[in-house]
Amino acid sequence: MSKIFTQADVSSHNKPDSLWIVVDGDVYDVTKFADDHPGGKKILQRVGGKDASKQFWKYHNEGILKKYQGKLQIGSLDTKPKAAAPAPAAAPAPAPKAAPKPKAAAAAASSSHEETEALEPFGQLIPFADPSWYQSYHSPYYNETHAALRAEIREWVETAIDPYVTEWDEKKEVPAEIYKEMGKRGYLAGLLGTKYQSNYVENPIKSVPAEKWDLFHEMLLTDELSRTGSGGFVWNVIGGFGIGCPPLVKFGKKPLVDRILPGILNGDKRICLAITEPDAGSDVANLTCEAKLSEDGKHYIVNGEKKWITNGIWSDYFTTAVRTGGPGMNGVSLLLIERDFPGVSTRRMDCQGVWSSGTTYITFEDVKVPVENLIGKENQGFRVIMTNFNHERIGIIIQCLRFSRVCYEESVKYANKRRTFGKKLIEHPVIRLKLAHMARQIEASYNWLENLIYQCEKMGETEAMLRLGGAIASLKAQATVTFEFCAREASQIFGGLSYSRGGQGGKVERLYRDVRAYAIPGGSEEIMLDLSIRQSLRVAKMTGMKL
Structure with a gap:
C-alpha cells in the first residue's frame, strides 16, 4: 500500500541531501537522482519540498514519468480535506443508483461478427485518439x-x-x-x-x-x-517476422515447417523477408540474386545481395527471393536460407528512421541451400510474394494510422496545456483546424481499413488477393500520406519541441523521421496508386464491368 505524506512532511525535505518533490499528487525522492538529472541538480533543488507538477509537464512527457515512477516514487500526498465538526445525526439518504454500464457484446459472435451492443469505454476517451x-x-x-x-x-x-x-x-x-x-x-x-x-x-x-x-x-x-x-x-518485434514467416507457414513443406516454426513462434529464433536488392525494389520481377541447382540436384547454390532487410542483422532465417529460371516473374523462387549456412554475411545499415528495426545489407556467396528449403514450387515464387504483399501492406496501414493517432493525441494533450498569447493553444482556431484535418483523415482511412479486414476474413485467400489487391494498395498510399500529414501538423503544433530528440515532442520528432520508412517499403505511394487502378480495372473487366 502506498505511503501517505502530508504537505508538511514533503516541505521538510528541501535540501540537497534530502530532496523530495510532488508530481500530480505523488511524492518522489529525487535526492540520488539529482546528479543525473539532464537539466542539472539546481532545477530540482529549486522545487525541493514543493509541488513540481507544472514544471515537470512543461518539459517532459508521460513516458518519462512512467520510466522513473517505479524507481523514485515513495508515496502519495494526503489530499483528504480536514474533517468538519460532526453534524446532528440524521437518517441516511438512500444511495444513488449507479448509471447502467453499456452491455458487452456476446463472445459467441467472435467469428460471425453478428450485430452486437456497444462495448464499454476504454482508454482516455480523447475523441479520435483511439478507434x-x-x-x-x-x-x-x-x-x-x-x-x-x-x-x-x-x-x-x-x-x-x-x-x-x-x-x-x-x-x-x-x-x-x-x-x-x-x-x-x-x-x-x-x-x-x-x-x-x-x-x-x-x-x-x-x-x-x-x-x-x-x-x-x-x-x-x-x-x-x-x-x-x-x-x-x-x-523490431513484428516487422521481419510478420512478412518473413507467412510464406513459410502457407507454402513450406511440412517437415520444414515442423522443424523451423516452433522456435520462431516461441520467440527463440527470428526470421525475416529478403526480397529487395540494390537494383530491385518495387520491381520484384527483375531481381537478380541467383540460385543454381547443384549437379547432384540436392542443393541450390545462391549468389547475390539483398538490401534494406528489416531485422536481418538478428535473424536466424531468411525467406529469400531468388532467380532460378529465366527473366521476369516466371523465373523467381523462394528459399529459406539459414544463417549458419556458410557464405551468409550481414551488416547493419544506418537509415533515417526506424532505428531499432535492424535494417540490414545481406551478401550470399556460394551458399548451399538444401532443395528441401524451397518454399512453394520452383519458378512460381512470384505468386507467393504477391500474396504476401497484401498482408505486409495491411500491416503498414495499421501502423501508419495508429502513428497518425499518436501524433494527433500528443498534439491534443500539448495544446491543452501550452499557453501562448495569453491563452491555451487549443483556444486558437488555427490549432483546432489542424486537429480537425488530422482527425478526418484518420477516421476516413480507418473505416476503409476495417471494411477491407472484414472482406479479407469473408473471402478465400485467392479471391482476396485478386479482388482486394487494388484497394489495399490504394489504402496503403492513403495511410502513408495521412501519416506524413499528421506528423507535419503535429510538428507545427509542438514547434521547436518536435525538432529536438526526447522531451515532450519526442514521439513526434521520432515519427517524423519514420515517415519515409512507411511511404517507400511495401510499394512506394506512386507504384501503389497506379497498381490500385490497373488491378481494380482488370479484375472488374474479368467480372463483368460494363463501360
Whole structure:
C-alpha cells in the first residue's frame, strides 16, 4: 500500500541531501537522482519540498514519468480535506443508483461478427485518439474477446515498453527478452494472417481462445503495439517476422515447417523477408540474386545481395527471393536460407528512421541451400510474394494510422496545456483546424481499413488477393500520406519541441523521421496508386464491368 505524506512532511525535505518533490499528487525522492538529472541538480533543488507538477509537464512527457515512477516514487500526498465538526445525526439518504454500464457484446459472435451492443469505454476517451469502438460506438466487428485482448496488450505496453522505447531507439536495439515475451504471450502465433498457430506454441494467448482468433484480433495487436509511437520498435518485434514467416507457414513443406516454426513462434529464433536488392525494389520481377541447382540436384547454390532487410542483422532465417529460371516473374523462387549456412554475411545499415528495426545489407556467396528449403514450387515464387504483399501492406496501414493517432493525441494533450498569447493553444482556431484535418483523415482511412479486414476474413485467400489487391494498395498510399500529414501538423503544433530528440515532442520528432520508412517499403505511394487502378480495372473487366 502506498505511503501517505502530508504537505508538511514533503516541505521538510528541501535540501540537497534530502530532496523530495510532488508530481500530480505523488511524492518522489529525487535526492540520488539529482546528479543525473539532464537539466542539472539546481532545477530540482529549486522545487525541493514543493509541488513540481507544472514544471515537470512543461518539459517532459508521460513516458518519462512512467520510466522513473517505479524507481523514485515513495508515496502519495494526503489530499483528504480536514474533517468538519460532526453534524446532528440524521437518517441516511438512500444511495444513488449507479448509471447502467453499456452491455458487452456476446463472445459467441467472435467469428460471425453478428450485430452486437456497444462495448464499454476504454482508454482516455480523447475523441479520435483511439478507434471509435473504444468510446462505446456501435460496431459489427468487435466483441468481448477483442476488448480482453486490448486490455491485456495495453497493460503490457504501458508498463514494460512505453517508458523505455526512446532509450531503445537511441541504442538502435530492443532487448531480446521483449521479443521472447512476444512469443511467451502467444502474440507471434497470431500475427500471420492465418488461423491461430496453436499447434506450434508452448503458451497460447491468454485472453482469446485460439478457435475464436480472427483478423480483427491481429489488427488490434499491431495497432496497440504501435501506440508506442516508434516504427523501430514495432518493426523490431513484428516487422521481419510478420512478412518473413507467412510464406513459410502457407507454402513450406511440412517437415520444414515442423522443424523451423516452433522456435520462431516461441520467440527463440527470428526470421525475416529478403526480397529487395540494390537494383530491385518495387520491381520484384527483375531481381537478380541467383540460385543454381547443384549437379547432384540436392542443393541450390545462391549468389547475390539483398538490401534494406528489416531485422536481418538478428535473424536466424531468411525467406529469400531468388532467380532460378529465366527473366521476369516466371523465373523467381523462394528459399529459406539459414544463417549458419556458410557464405551468409550481414551488416547493419544506418537509415533515417526506424532505428531499432535492424535494417540490414545481406551478401550470399556460394551458399548451399538444401532443395528441401524451397518454399512453394520452383519458378512460381512470384505468386507467393504477391500474396504476401497484401498482408505486409495491411500491416503498414495499421501502423501508419495508429502513428497518425499518436501524433494527433500528443498534439491534443500539448495544446491543452501550452499557453501562448495569453491563452491555451487549443483556444486558437488555427490549432483546432489542424486537429480537425488530422482527425478526418484518420477516421476516413480507418473505416476503409476495417471494411477491407472484414472482406479479407469473408473471402478465400485467392479471391482476396485478386479482388482486394487494388484497394489495399490504394489504402496503403492513403495511410502513408495521412501519416506524413499528421506528423507535419503535429510538428507545427509542438514547434521547436518536435525538432529536438526526447522531451515532450519526442514521439513526434521520432515519427517524423519514420515517415519515409512507411511511404517507400511495401510499394512506394506512386507504384501503389497506379497498381490500385490497373488491378481494380482488370479484375472488374474479368467480372463483368460494363463501360
